[in-house]
Structures are given as structure tokens and as C-alpha cells.
Amino acid sequence: MESMLLELFVFLAAAAIAVPIAKKFGLGSVLGYLVAGIAIGPFGLALIHDIEEVMHITEFGVVMMLFLVGLELKPSLLWRMRVPILGIGGTQVVVTSLAIAGVAFFFLPWQQALAAGLILSLSSTAIVLQTLQEKGQMDTGAGRSIFAVLLFQDLAVIPMLAGLPLLATLALDHGGHHHEAALFDITELPGYARTLITLGAIAFVVIAGKFICGPVFRAIASTGVREVFVAGALALVIGTSVLMIVVGLSPALGAFLAGVMLADSEFRHELESDIEPFKGLLLGVFFITIGASLNFTLIGSSIGLILGIVAGLMVLKWIVLAITARVYKMGKQDRSLFAVALAQGGEFAFVLFQIAKSKGVMPTSTIDPLVSAVAISMFLTPIVFLLHDKLSRNEAVEEDESEPDTIEQQDHRVILAGFGRLGIDIGRFLLTAGVKPVILDHDVSNVRILREYGFEVFYGDANRLDLLESAGAREADLMIVAIGDSDRAKNLVETTRKHYPDMKVITSATNRDAAYEMMDLDATAVFRETFGTALHLGQAALEQLGIDPYEARRLSLIFKKKDHEMMPELYKLRCEKEAYVSFYQQHHEDLKAVMELDHPAHQKAVDTAWTAKNPEL
């Protein structure tokens, strides 16, 4: 127990120290983790053991990441991406595999060369996606192409897992890891049954994601106990993974599928913010283990060979990627990022090399330098990203005029917090005006009813920073606070102001005092919740009393304007009771003078308005 806690402490402390330092130097968190791994690994301070074990556990971070990626992708969007996934992804995997195999064929028998080609064609989903997300490049043209390729690679792992043993030429290494069945081993079943079970499992994930998860999460959410929801979310991801492993599919793929099925649900942002920290931690530790697993003894003894493999691997992959990008007619900027981003080995290579070893496909002497080369190429990736950023920035400045902007037009990003009696009309108004806000509401039954009416409302408490984050607060331009509860509304304005100082915040306030407090918090604009309705009712009352509608309207507008003008004065005086009251009364009297229907001053104002008349007559 103690040693486990100690090891946990070492991992977390290393991350906590290394990542901020790396970030400070603009290196990105991935590189920070990798360096931390080297520092605490066997060739650094030697503080950790069982690196492989930890690596296997934390590989689960990749699964969670794909779940999160799935959450961002609605099925319709995924369907639109089928061409890049199959086309660009397929081209990259096939051509890279053959190219690497071709080169390896000079040194290895063809079976081993082909196995190495297949395994090394994969890139690192974890490092690339994490880096792209950190840079906010997921939504660019290059980002989408890169994602398409990574997704195809994740799919390609499945046939590779199945096919690798067919390339075995060596005597089996007894006692090696065999497929460990969690519940039962379906490999003992006949072929057709296996296929049926596999298809059944996928169908189950799709159907469960579409029809069962909604009611279950709704029931969980209605309890209002947050950690139960977190538990539910984790159970969903882990359960899906287990199911996929049992039927012999990639758990990452299953989690991705589950994510896609839930992308349309009202719990999207809540799930995202609940899983996100687990993913971050697991991936972080996973990167640390990659850093720690760099075998410096081996690297030292055959440094020439390994560096040669690294250089060959990255250059070869880069060439294939660059050609692929050209064939699929990407823009110049997109092309270079695309080629640089995917030119490394991936974490699946560790898994596949492990299998290649245990199934007798390749000897350890071949595998070890390859594994080291993959790890080094992954280590180099964040650095390559940095270099590319520097170079392309210079280029971008030079080419500013000739190249059109490749950044996609972003939506107006508006977050509407609260979709109750006030928020619903704000939302309807904005939607009909073509502005699509991200709508958050914390009342699960309300959310369900509104969803039935076709509003895309997400369940969640807007006061939680992580939920705001996954609702896109970082890119949003505007926050609209339409929460009835004064304290929660204030809290949200405060949080938004503090964490997103560039975002404009317009808010409702229950009454004048609440409005002052909102002004204290520096809200961009504050509107008293009932003021508009009060004016409309007043105007309607005047009309019913026989006042001309146009005059009633003008009076209401005058009142509104005067009240608005009075607000800053009252705000200044709000702490001095007497001055406040007397100012208020004075203002009220003045207003009455201007507005009173039969008042001489008003009569005169009306009579002198509009008419040009002879002053002498």
C-alpha cells in the first residue's frame, strides 16, 4: 500500500513539476510529461518500477480520449467525414506500410519486414490529438484530416491484431502473454458465432448509446449527486471497453463509438467535463511511462542504428504523408502541418510489438531497437511541432497576401446559461436570428421537455468551470446569464469574469439591488428581469385607458431612458441610504413632470413638437 501510494506520489509530483516548467517555455504538456518520465525513470532518479504495468493501465487514457473525441463528433459529421477517413487514412496506412516494409526488406525476412511496416505505419493518437487540442487546431482543415487518419489507424489496429500471428516464422516463446479473456474467451467459439457476437456487441453499443443511456443518465442526474454521475460516466466508458476487449475489438474504437452515439444527447458537456480530468491524468502518466521506458543502455550501445531507424522512420512517413496531402489537394499550410504531425510511431506499436514478440513474429533483438526508435520518435514529435510552428509562422507572414486564410469560419460562440422562463425566450429569439448558442440548464426534467420540443439544451450546472470549459467557454465571445437564482447567477458572472476576462457577459438581475451587485462584478450589461414586462404592461394599461398608442409608447420609452440614465447615479449612492432615497424621490418627481399627461410643461412640449409655425402669429 505504502509503496503504491509512494509511486503514485512520484508520478503526480513529477507531472506537477515538469508540466508547468515545459508550459512556461512554450513546449506543451506532452513534452513536459515525457521529460518527467526520463527524470524519474530507471536512467534518471530511478524512482519508479513496473513501468510496463503502469503503461498498460494508463493506456486507458487513450480510450477515454477517443470517447471524448467521439462526443465531439455527431454521427452526421462522422458520415460526412467518411471520404477523408477511408481515403486519406487508408492511403496513409497502406502506402506507409509498404514503403517501410520495402526498406526493411533489405535487412529482414519479408514476413518480419511486413510486420514492421504495418506496426510502424501507425502514429501516436495520444500525442498528436493532445497537442492539437492544446493548440486549438482540431477544427482546422489540417486538424480534421489528421484526425481522420488517426481514426482510420485505430480501426486498422483490429485486423493487425488478428493478422500479425499469421506472419509468425519463429518458434513460439512459451509463457508469453496470451490473450487474456476477461469473462469468457470467444476465440473458442466457431467463426460464424464469433462474427455474430462481434457485430452484436457493436450493435449493442450503438443501441444502448442511442436509447438506454439517456434515461439512465437522466435518472442519475435527477438525484443531484454529482459523483454518482461521474461514476456513471466512468462505468459507461470502462464497460464499453471491457465489452470490446471480450469480443476482440479495440476498446478505443468502442469508446469512440459510444461517444459518437452520445454526441447528440443533452449530457454531452456534462460527460465531457466528468471524463476529461481522468483522461488528462491517465494520459499524463502514460506519457511519463513512455519517457521512463526509453532504454538508454540499449540506445547508448547501438546509437547509430537507432538514430538511423528514427530518422528513416520519420522521413519516410513524412514523405508519404506529404504526397498523400498533395494527392488529396490540401492547402499549403494544411499540407505541411498534416505531414509533420503524423510522422512518428504510435503507442499501438508497443502493444503490437509485444504481440509480435509473443507470437514469434520477430525476435527480441529486432524488436528492441524498433521500440526504442518509436519511443524516441514520439518524444521528438512535440519538438517537431514547435519547429514547424516557428517555421510556418515566418512563412505565413511572408505569404500573407497570396494565400487565402485557411482557418474555417467559426460560429458566433454564445453560451446561454439558464433555459427557464427567461432563457427560453432569449434562446428562441437568438435561434430565429440565426445565432446558435450553447444552452445549459441544470434542471434535468426541464432539459428533457425542451429537448422534446427540439431545443438543443445541455444538462449541467453552468457554475462549474469544467462544464463551462467543455461548453466552449474558451472560444466563446459572449455569455448570457438567464438564471433566476440570484446567488447562482452572481457566482456565474464572477467565474466568467475571472476565468474568461475577454468574454462579454450580459445578465439578468432579479431586482435593483441584484443589478448593483452585478455591476459590482463588472458585468458588461445588466437587465432587470421584470423591467421590460413592467413597461409593456404599463404601456398596455395607458392604451386601455384611451391614451393614443403612439403616445403610450413614447411615454414608456421616455420612462425607460430616464430610468436607465438614473442607474449610474443610484449605483454611486447605493451605500448612502439617505442620499439614495432623496435622489430617487427627486428623480421620480422630475420624471413625473416630464411625463404627466396634463402637466403644462408636457402640453407645451407636445404643442411645440413637430409643428413649424409662425412665432409672430
Place this chain on the structure above:
Amino acid sequence: MANILINFAHPMKSRSKINRALRSAVEDLDDVTINDLYDHYPDFMIDVEREQRLCEEHDVIIFQHPFYWYSTPSIVKEWLDLVLEHGWAYGSTGDALSGKLFLQAISAGGDADTYTKEGYNGFTFAELTSPYRATANLCKMTWLPPFVVAGVHRGLPKEQVQLHADEYRRVVAALRDDRLDLEHVLRSELLNSDLNQAIKGE
């Protein structure tokens, strides 16, 4: 027989004796529709379709309004800007108003003799209303000289108001019954300068 549309525009009609009197003098006539623009559109959101339909359903279109700044209250300008669409009111296919009669019924603050070249206001009613004449012209309507009640700023005596109201009623009824001598009217500067001559068969 003709249908008559009176587009009434006064932002505070409750305070205009003369306009109220004129209006109530014609309100009970058959085939006369009064369309109060400020009542219908206090926030100036003019319903173009409704207004066009009303125009199409009537043969005579009267704008009754005070002569604010030698012109109309602002909602009438808004009305013209929005309702008189190309292809409907004017242009090669814009024939919706073709052949209809156009008339302004104006209440002016200054006395009639101030609206002369030598007078205080320096221009005649014919000159000052010429943009509306041009507008009617473009829309292929028959423009009529304005019906003017001048000198209202001092407040006209009751009898005088009644006199104008009666005249207004006579004009509107005559327009409705095709009893207005258009040729005679078009020769005069104001429609109501000599009603006994202008209206036939009374």
C-alpha cells in the same frame, strides 16, 4: 361608386381638435375606411402586406394629417418608403395603384395668407406638396389638389371647425359617389377653395 381609404396620421390625435372633427365627420360614411397609422404602428413596424391590400381594395387614397414642417408626420414618410414597392406601386409592372385618386387632407398652423410667395412661409401649398404630386404621378395615380384647413394654431372657433368638418364630409361623399368635377378641381390650387363649383348634383 368608389371605395375610400383614409390613411390617418396624427401622433397625438387626442390633442388635435380639428383632426378629430374632420375624422368624425366622415367616420360613419359607407364605403369609407379609416386606417389610423399611429394606432396600428406605434413602433413604426408597418405591415406592408396589409397596407398594400388596403390600397388595392380602395379607389381613392386620402392621407389626412397635420402639415408638420411643411410635410407629413414621419410615419407617412415611413409608409411611403415601405409600402410603395417597385413592381407593385411603380416600375414597368407596378400597376397596383394605377388610376386611383390621391388626396391629402391637411391641417396647417399658419393662416392661409402666409402660404404665398410674399407671405411668411414663402411657398404655396401647391409648391410644398409637390413631392406628393410627383409620388402620385410615378404611381400612375390621379393627384388632386390638397384639402387644406389653415390657421389652426390659434385654435379655431367651434363654428369654424364644424364648417371645415362639413366640407370634408361633402368632399369625401362626393368622391365616393363620383360627383366631384375633377376637371374643375384640377384647375384650383386647393380642393376646398370653391366646393359649390367642384361638387356636382348636391
